[in-house]
Amino acid sequence: MSEVRRDIVVAGASAGGVEALRSLVGSLPADFPATVLVTMHLSAGARSALPMILDRSGPLPAAAATHGAPLRAGVVYVAPPDRHLLTDDGSVILTQGPTENGHRPAINAMFRSAAVTAGPRTVGVVLSGTLDDGAAGLRAIVARGGEAVVQDPADAVYSGMPSSALAAVGAARVLPAAELGGALDKMVRMPLEPADVPPPSRALLLEDRIARDGVRLGAVRPEAAQSSAAYTCPDCHGTLTEVASGQYRCRIGHAWSPEALLLAQDTEFQRAVWTALRSLDEKVALAERLEHDARHRHHSLLTERYAGTARECLAAANTLREFLLSLSDKPRAEDP
Structure with a gap:
């Protein structure tokens, strides 16, 4: 019987992750x-x-992943825009499943897929990025007997993702980006000791199936839901349901962690306020034009009425404008 080794490495990065990925790939x-x-x-x-950058970073060939391509040792496959990168039966699978934390491709989707299809043969790597994408997926990899590796938060340009991953998986190996390649090379060459690995849970299989099947009605089944949350999905404005501790999905499958949901709601709120400001500015301009026309026709009552409307809308617009400018001075997570 041939020895079983870890032969799938899945790496996720966001803001500040290009340099970390270059270091990782360049040292393999x-x-x-x-x-x-x-x-x-x-x-x-x-x-x-990114495929071209990584291809030039080290001896391994790197390319944008294509649907159905066989998984080959010594090759780096990069998720293309607007597609989840998954695995199935020794092949690359690209899907347009629901966004997760507003992202497609999403790191959690790739990690969960590897956990389901490769189990203990998987090594998950979380690199620089904001918020917490990858934490839940890394936990799934470890639950299936795989290994977790996390870039040292102190070494990352953005420490949010590495810190969240460590909070989710305490047994992860923590290394600076420059040492990741050497550590991974040792890990994948060591034979796996026989161990009882639990099969994928129903919740994990459901999450993975959602990423594969795409947006569909009934993505959250009653048996998987823990409770209804009084929150709205920023992607489709449907009701969110808590499907795991601190993890939410809407009926058609968009997934959110609390941190990502908070940031998305903040963005939606600011967009709504900017829309209100634009409407007020347009109302001021229209009221001033009507005031001018009324004055030209010597309609004093209409002139005063339109002038009053313009003054009220201008005051409200200035208040909103000052509020929005104050928000721009407050620190917030960077958008990758």
């Missing part, structure tokens, strides 16, 4: 005996140069 040897899958948060309409 040319004979690295495992497949490397990389997800970095990207905007849906973005064009990613």
Whole structure:
């Protein structure tokens, strides 16, 4: 019987993660005996140069992942924009499943997929980034017998994701980016000791199926839901349900952690206030035009009425403008 080794490395990064990924990939040897899958948060309409950057960073070939490509040892597959990067039966799977924490590709989706399909043969790596994407997925990898590796928060440009991962998985190996490649090379060459690994839980299988199937009605089933939350999904404005401790999904599958939900709600709130400010500015301009026309026709009552409307709207607009400018001075998590 051939020895079983860890042959799947899944690495997730967000803000500040390009340099960490370059260090990781650049320090892997040319004979690295495992497949490397990389997800970095990207905007849906973005064009990613990450495959080219990583291809030039070290001896391993790196390329944008394509649907159905076989998982090959010593190759780096990078998630393309607007697609979750998953695995299935020794192949790469790309899907347009629901966004998670507002992202597609999402790190949690890739980590959960590897946990389901490769179990103990998986090594999950969380690198620099804000908020907490990757923490829940890394916990799933460890629960299935896989290994967890986290960039030292002190070494990361943004420590949010590494710190959240360590809070979720206390047994993770913590290393600076420059030492990750060497550590991973040793880990994937060591034979796995036989161990009783629990099968994927129903909750894990459901989460993974949602990422594979795409947006669909009934993504949150009654048996998986813990409680209804009085929150609204920022993506589709549907009701969110708590499906795990601190994890929320809407009926069609968009997923949110509390931190990501808070940031998304803040963004939505500011967008609504800016819309109100624009409406007030337009109302001021229209009222001033009507005031001018009424004065030209010597309608004194209408002139005063429109002038009053313009003054009231201008005062409200100035109050909103000052409020929005004050928000811009407050620190907030960077958008990757």
